[in-house]
Amino acid sequence: MRSERKTIRGAVSAFAILFSAVTLLSGSRLRAEEQNLPExxxxxxxxxxxxxxxxxxFALSADSKYGLNKVSVVEFDxxxxxxxxxxxxMAEYSxxxxxxxxxxxxxxxxxxxGKTAIAAVNGDLWMVSYAHARVEGAGTTYGGYSDAVVTKVLTVPRGFNMYGGEIIxxxxxxxETPFEGAFQSFxxxxxxxxxxxxxxxxxNVKNVTQNTDAEKVDGINRLPAKNALVMYTDKGALSxxxxxxxxxxxxxxxxxxxVRHGAAIKGTxxxxxxxxxxxxxxQANRIILTARGSRPTSRIESFQVGDEIEITVSVKDLFxxxxAWQNEIxxxxxxxxVFANDGKYSSIGDxxxxxxxxxxxxxxxxxxxxQNDGRQADYSLGFRFSDYTRLAQEFDIKNGFILDGGGSSTLVALADNGYELVNRPSDKDxxxxxxxxxxxxxxVILSYGTDRNAPEESETASAAPAETAGASAAGGSGLGWKIALIAGSVVCFIIAVLLAVRAGNKKYGKDK
Incomplete structure (x- = not known):
């Protein structure tokens, strides 16, 4: 009798424990979806x-501390x-x-x-023809400089950029005058x-044939600026x-x-x-060293056709x-x-x-x-530069900086029928x-694909997860965990009932 009661109590306890575990898991999922937003x-x-x-x-009203603004946030682990x-x-040249x-x-x-984009934002700034990339004959003046830099418009990202393991x-x-300060990277x-x-x-570029000292390059795929020696790679520009x-x-x-840390590139x-x-x-597998000015030119003018060259690359993070920057990123x-660095906030502007x-x-x-829209009266003005310290605190940001802004500020996200432009850019049609x-x-693209931690499977077996991922991307994942919660609870309940019935059968001698 006592053992049978223990069996019933055990079954009920098992049900309670399993139900609680499922409930806690679902609760943690809900808490994970909560975000820190401005009050x-x-x-x-x-x-x-x-x-x-x-x-x-979300929106911020005109009388809020940030003024009239429209903001969208993609968050993920x-x-x-x-x-x-x-x-x-996604181009042959950067x-x-x-x-x-x-x-x-x-x-x-x-x-x-096999990756599928979930959301994407615009990335780095670039050198433009009305500023640093001044075109010959255009008469451009910027920041007190009016000397020509290029013969035609040349687009060059402003900061350190790396695509798929290679420094671009x-x-x-x-x-690149005027120099407007150091740039950072995520x-x-x-x-x-x-x-x-x-x-x-x-x-460093070493002429192996002449066995001379290595010469230092000033930049990779930068503007062909005066008094600079620049190395152009086959991932830069065609010209x-x-x-x-x-x-x-x-x-x-x-x-x-x-081109990455530790590379030793050999050529002729x-x-x-x-x-x-x-x-x-x-062209593919080509490098061009370009010098302007007597000092940069003197570094390479002794090179001759047929000389064997070795180029070495190293990276050091000033943070x-x-x-990480040498071997992992x-x-x-x-x-x-940068308005937040390792949890320390700093004011960045006016x-x-x-x-x-x-x-x-x-x-x-x-x-x-x-992403924050701006320059649109009665819709969204844009954050003030002086707002970012407060924003960092309200979003609980540890590390943060600004990508390109203005009319470039863009957020695209997965929708029911493809993709949608989430924001309203400030450029006009x-x-x-x-x-x-x-x-x-x-x-910068966030995508889903094969689970990096999943064991290797056959092609037939691996097709199912891809289909599941597609269903989740279409919006089914929110329903999925709820169904799992209900199903798990029902299974636990059935097990508990069966155990209780079995115990009752034993009590009344019905268990053969």
Whole structure:
């Protein structure tokens, strides 16, 4: 009798424990979806773009401490093993401008790894013709400088950028006048661990044939600026449009090379282009050293056709995370105006309002894509630069900086029927209406794909998770965990009842 009662109590206890466990798990899921938002936020809407990825939009009224603003935030845990972060422009050369929407479409079509974009924002700033990339004959003056830099418009990202494990550009160098200060980068490892840093790249070029001392390069895929020696790679621009005075050494490599920390790239000088000579275009496995000014030219003018060259690359993070930036980070995007660094906040500017895209890591470890519209009276003015310290506190940001803003500020997200432009960009269309997407130099894309922690399976077995992921992306994941909760509870209840019935049968001798 006592043993039978113990069996019944045990069954009921098992049900209670299992039900509580499922309830706690669902509760933790709900808590994980809660976000830190400004206390003045109104008209809050939130939806799940994919399992573990939320899009929250809200408004701030004109009498709020931030003024009239529209804001959207994508939040996710970068440690989630089926999520991926890529920085790319999905083009053969890095000087190609595309809208975020077009980059997302091409990413889904061509990434070759079965990844599907969930959300994306615009990336780095770039050197423009009305400022640093002054075109010969255009008469441009910027920041007190009016000297020409290029013969045609050349698009160069402003900061240190890395696509798929390869350095695409080093950061804005002092010879690109006027020098407007150091630029930082947000980098992500292969398993999405985020790092805010200020990576500095050192490139040394040694003429092995002549056995001379290595010469230091000033930048990778930067503007062909005066008094600079720049290394152009086959991931930069097809042509860098250097002025006729430039001195160039063309180096062709026998095999594909990757520019990253620790690289030792070997090639042979195949051409020397002096003033008045026709410049050779970029091609696969080619490197072009371009010098302007007597001192930079003197570093390479002894090179001869046929000389064997070795180029070494090293990276040092001025924020102190050398190991990560040297050996772990595979994607990085340039930005500026760091307002949060390791939980320490700093003021970055004045009361100027500006449409902005922010990339940030919170103290709880999630990553935020924050997009804020601006320059649109009666709709959204944009945050003031002086607002970011307060914003960092309200969003609980540990590390954060600003990507490109203004008309470039863009957020694209997965929707029921493809993708939607979430915000209303400040550029106008041909009819004078706000909302015209701007072509940008690169994009930061969050996608889902194969679970990095899943055991390897056959092609047939691995098809099912992909279908499940697609269903989740379409909005089914929110319903899925609720169904799992109900199903789990029902199963636990049935087990408890069966155990109780079995105990009763034993008591009355019905169990044969």
């Amino acid at each position: 003045d936020a109104q008209n809050i809407t939130s939806r799940e773009l994919y399992h573990g990825v939320t899009l929250t939009s 970068p440690a989630q093993s089926d999520l991926y972060i890529d920085v790319t422009n 000087d190609t401008l595309k809208t975020v929407e077009k980059t997302v479409a091409e990413f889904n079509e061509k990434n070759g790894e 550009t080093s950061a804005h160098m002092s010879q 980098g992500f490892t292969a398993d999405n661990k985020p790092y805010l840093g200020q990576p500095a790249v050192t490139v 860098h449009y250097a002025l006729d005075e430039a001195y160039e050494v063309v180096i062709d490599c026998a095999e594909d090379y990757v 000088v195949t051409a020397i282009c002096k003033e008045g000579d026709e410049d050779l275009p970029m 102190g995370n050398d190991e 595979v994607n990085a995007v340039g930005g500026h105006m 009361s100027t309002t500006y449409p902005t895209t922010i990339l940030a890591e919170t103290n709880s470890g999630t990553v935020l894509f924050i 041909e009819n004078g209406n706000y909302g015209q997407p701007r072509s940008v130099v690169n994009s």
